[in-house]
Amino acid sequence: MDDDRDYPQMAAEVDLIEPAPRRVRGMLGGAWVFDTTRALYVWEWPNYPQYYIPLEDVDGRYLVDEHHEQRLRRGTARRHGLRVGTVERPASVRVFGDDALPGLAGHVRFDWAGLDAWYEEDEQVFVHPRNPYVRVDCLRSSRPVRVELDGVLLAESSSPVMLYETGLPTRYYLDRTALVTEHLTPSPTQTACPYKGVTSGYWNVEVGGRLQADLAWTYDFPAAQVLPIAGLVAFYNEKVDIWLDGVAQPRPRTHFFR
Structure with missing residues (x-):
């Protein structure tokens, strides 16, 4: 432990993947972009996870394929934007392919700021997902x-x-x-x-x-x-x-x- 620290650190390690046992929804321009009970927690750094959403639970009408593939730490992802009516959020979505980390193929990562609001069950959550290892x-x-x-x-x-x-x-x-x-x-x-x-x-x-x-x-x-x-x-x-x-x-x- 650091000599000057008297509080516990996070328990998760980078690249840990866990199921999220709650309904997760994302809204943009008044429309639900996704609605899932099968989200994954993915720790991209130790402090808190991000949500990865199954592609099947995303409303494809709002995805804009930007025809650009990126090689990322967790696999190759195809970049998309979002469009709901006149509201556009370019380059805010990554759809992971077959070479992703085990369990992540066919999952979607949304930039948090790419959506107007995120919900866990019926409560809005801010900044990032609530870390299940935080009390x-x-x-x-x-x-x-x-x-x-x-x-x-x-x-x-x-x-x-x-x-x-x-x-x-x-x-x-x-x-x-x-x-x-x-x-x-x-x-x-x-x-x-x-x-x-x-x-x-x-x-x-x-x-x-x-x-x-x-x-x-x-x-x-x-x-x-x-x-x-x-x-x-x-x-x-x-x-x-x-x-x-x-x-x-x-x-x-x-x-x-x-």
């Missing part, structure tokens, strides 16, 4: 948390909500009353997470005359699984200094910031 827990705590930047206090709380997410450091969600608001200004930035939903906004931090954008965020209406963080604020551990139980925590290195 996300929200636990209320009475352990004191202090957040600083360059020696300036940004927030302090004795009632945080700890969010534990596999592959990431613990995030400390704090009441807005715990913030030193003179250093924080709202940011219109919005991001999405497959486990937590869509953020309501971010917070910029200004210390010593220097503005640092988007160091903290809020979910006013998070996914049901993480409701305890609703309306609370969390900071990137990677970019600020955090004390837990009076002990300074090392700044982690993650795929967000290294």
Whole structure:
């Protein structure tokens, strides 16, 4: 284990293929491009998988063959675009041939951004599929948390909500009353997470005359699984200094910031 890491890494390896035991659908321009209960999880990197969809479960009316073959890590794929009415997404689809990794022949990989929306069962999912090897827990705590930047206090709380997410450091969600608001200004930035939903906004931090954008965020209406963080604020551990139980925590290195 890395000397400065105190959280578990992902369990999957690159090129792992597993069945996805849920209905998966993709929408573009108001039409269902595919609807399947036979999707595969394919780990293209360790952090999370992508969905590969059986070609038989794709509505061929919306595929545009671009007559271009690509030799990819997982086999030869024929490139397609998508067209639904006047909505076009060129070069957003790969259809894998017979030389693909075992189990992937005849499957289709869609660029996530090539569709307007993805659904697992009847719930929209954002950014990427939910990783079946990821667990996300929200636990209320009475352990004191202090957040600083360059020696300036940004927030302090004795009632945080700890969010534990596999592959990431613990995030400390704090009441807005715990913030030193003179250093924080709202940011219109919005991001999405497959486990937590869509953020309501971010917070910029200004210390010593220097503005640092988007160091903290809020979910006013998070996914049901993480409701305890609703309306609370969390900071990137990677970019600020955090004390837990009076002990300074090392700044982690993650795929967000290294």
